[in-house]
Amino acid sequence: MAFEQFLNDLCNIYHVQKDTGSPGYGLNKQPTFSYPAEPDVPGVACHFGVKSESTSINQTAPVNVKESRIKLTLPTGTDVRLNDKIIDKKNGYEYIAEIPHDVHGHHIFVYVTAKGQQRYL
Template identity: 80%
Template sequence: MAFEDYLNDLCDIYHAQKGDESPGYGLTEQPSFSYPKEPDVLSVACHFAVKSESTSISQTAPANIKESRIKLALPAGTDVRLNDKIVDRKNGCEYIAEIPHDIHGHHLFVYVVAKGTQRYL
């Protein structure tokens, strides 16, 4: 089985962009980070390793906070960086990339973190 056959998902990658904004009230400009509206890398073949998912739920009021950490496999040479936004094209879930790791020039893996809230029904 080829590694490409293992990549059964698609994702979009958005690189973090640095800008300077003033918070107002006469304060000096501070660096701010945002993501572009259009992805920098579109429809990358990947694999979200759900079996390696590490999830925790903190029960707080008025919402519960869910944090997930998932291992993402990508082809070698994919332009993924620390703090990039990764969007799963299958379900629209958004993740933030940790430090990417190159595995002997064969492929990349990066842990991605999802953080979200779940409101009471």
């Protein structure tokens, strides 16, 4: 099986941007962080390793919080950084990247985390 066939998903990568602005209410300027509206690296072939997924659900009131940690595989040379936002184009789920690891110049893997809420009925 060729490595290119292993990359069966597509994702968009957004680099975190630092700015200095006031949060309002008369507060002083301070560093703020945000993501751009358009992806910095669009349509990257990737593979979300769902078998490596680590999921936990914290029961809190009024909502339950689901946290997932998934291994994401990318082609070598992909510009992915710590705290980048990664969106799975198949289902629209959003993830935040941890530290990327280059595997002998062959590919890159990075653990991504997702947080979601389950609303009460």
